[in-house]
Amino acid sequence: MNLKNRELQACTIIEGIQDELKSISLFLHNNPELGQQEVRAVQIISRYMEQHGFDTTVGLTTCPELRTAMRSDTGLDRLHKMAFLGEYDALPELGHGCGHNLIAIMSMGAAIAFSQTAHDTWGTTFFGCPAEETIGGKVFMANEGLFKGYDGALIIHPGGENEVGGTSLATHPLEVTFHGRSCHIASLTDSGINALDCAVDLYQSIKMMKQDIFPKGAIVGAIFTQAGTAPNVVTDKATLRMTVRGATVSDLEDIILPAIKAEANRIATSYGATVDMHHYEPLFKDMRQDERLVSLFDEVMTEFGESPRKLPPDEADGSTDVGNVSYEVPTAQPTLNIGNQLEAHTPEFACAAGSPYGLDQAIKGAKIMAVVALRYAESLEV
Known part of the structure; x- marks a missing residue:
């Protein structure tokens, strides 16, 4: 036939x-x-x-x-x-x-x-x-x-x-959690370490990196999934969840994600905080x-x-x-x-x-x- x-x-x-x-x-x-x-x-x-x-x-x-x-x-x-x-x-x-x-x-x-x-x-x-x-x-x-x-x-x-x-687009979603030290915002003896400030700084830094560092096709969307429990308490834990995309696996894994992770570490160090990062979904x-x-x-x-x-x-x-x-x-x-x-x-x-x-x-x-x-x-x- x-x-x-x-x-x-x-x-x-x-x-x-x-x-x-x-x-x-x-x-x-x-x-x-x-x-x-x-x-x-x-x-x-x-x-x-x-x-x-x-x-x-x-x-x-x-x-x-x-x-x-x-x-x-x-x-x-x-x-x-x-x-x-x-x-x-x-x-x-x-x-x-x-x-x-x-x-x-x-x-x-x-x-x-x-x-x-x-x-x-x-x-x-x-x-x-x-x-x-x-x-x-x-x-x-x-x-x-x-x-x-x-x-x-x-x-x-x-x-x-x-x-x-x-x-x-290649994508590898990332979760970043900053750990600080809690205290009352009016405390005279302890200013604490504000994890939310770390997360906000990272969010703002990513916006700048999209303009200046990331290659064409990079997309980062982020939300705060944990940002404190009370406004009169310094936040000791704050989490950003983000979908991170690049035109290719190479762009994503070799440029975009390393830049985000390095910035998260830099920010944590500058505040005296610590940071944990993990991919909550696999690499597409x-x-x-x-x-x-x-x-x-x-x-x-x-x-x-x-x-x-x-x-x-x-x-x-x-x-x-x-x-x-x-x-x-x-x-x-x-x-x-x-x-x-x-x-x-x-x-x-x-x-x-x-x-x-x-x-x-x-x-x-x-x-x-x-x-x-x-x-x-x-x-x-x-």
């Missing part, structure tokens, strides 16, 4: 299971589960993949962060392997305000269709990736080596317009989109009537743990429109993710991904 016929067959397979896929997506949408709590999502997805000939494992490696991670495999002993990345965690209060219920079925449908239409030299894996919104399940999956040996990894994200290319790497896959998504999305805007390689919007996958295997993550100019993480986006149009677009996304995978596989065999 030639490539064109295999592409048509893949689309026919997805059309044949579209009602089942939509039902799964609506179940996820109506039963949102936060990261690392996606028990029902994993149950329904793993059961469905097993019904379509995949061997499924729930809970990957001994890593506790991956207890709701899963993989469904077929043909793993073959020469080539393609990975399809699914997500299923929801947001607090908003539910599926990022459309992960759609991401799940796009990758499921594409994996099933690809497994039945690719050459017999290809194996297929659907990876169920937990907690993208928090700890980043793919970070731990990449650290455990689960993506090694794959020829490609594909995922489509729903959004407010069609886009291919671009990147994502910048995304290195594979140009071959980006070009294929551009081509196929256009053929399906979803002509995308092609982003420059250095244009970034937010951070994602897909970036960590892209350091291990050729990867692409385009965006598929489910509602013009919709913004993710909003009630409107959550509604769109459960709408008939959103579900129809997810089925189209599954077809697009399957066709891209088939063309990419063909190109590697030539």
Whole structure:
């Protein structure tokens, strides 16, 4: 069977299971589960993949962060392997305000269709990736080596317009706690050491460093999570939590974060305070989109009537743990429109993710991904 016929067959397979896929997506949408709590999502997805000939494992490696991670495999002993990345965690209060219920079925449908239409030299894996919104399940999956040996990894994200290319920002959230010495502000014998002054100084210093020191693309957002208990008492403990982002891992880990940490230490020393620092979430790497896959998504999305805007390689919007996958295997993550100019993480986006149009677009996304995978596989065999 030639490539064109295999592409048509893949689309026919997805059309044949579209009602089942939509039902799964609506179940996820109506039963949102936060990261690392996606028990029902994993149950329904793993059961469905097993019904379509995949061997499924729930809970990957001994890593506790991956207890709701899963993989469904077929043909793993073959020469080539393609990975399809699914997500299923929801947001607090908003539910599926990022459309992960759609991401799940796009990758499921594409994996099933690809497994039945690719050459017999290809194996297929659907990876169920937990907690993208928090700890980043793919970070731990990449650290455990689960993506090694794959020829490609594909995922489509729903959004407010069609886009291919671009990147994502590297991020490594940081918590800084200053420890001072408490006393009453009217004390005549002890002026104390004000930890809040330290935290405020660091906050102000970061604003200046963004202008003078940090490289292009640096973003730091900070809040005070602990700032004292009473206004008439010198604060002995103050904490800043910050999301720290850079254009690349190198910018983030070699320039931005060392500068912040050095400044925190300098400030603590100047006040006679001490400081503790730790990363409360893991490193999300910048995304290195594979140009071959980006070009294929551009081509196929256009053929399906979803002509995308092609982003420059250095244009970034937010951070994602897909970036960590892209350091291990050729990867692409385009965006598929489910509602013009919709913004993710909003009630409107959550509604769109459960709408008939959103579900129809997810089925189209599954077809697009399957066709891209088939063309990419063909190109590697030539």
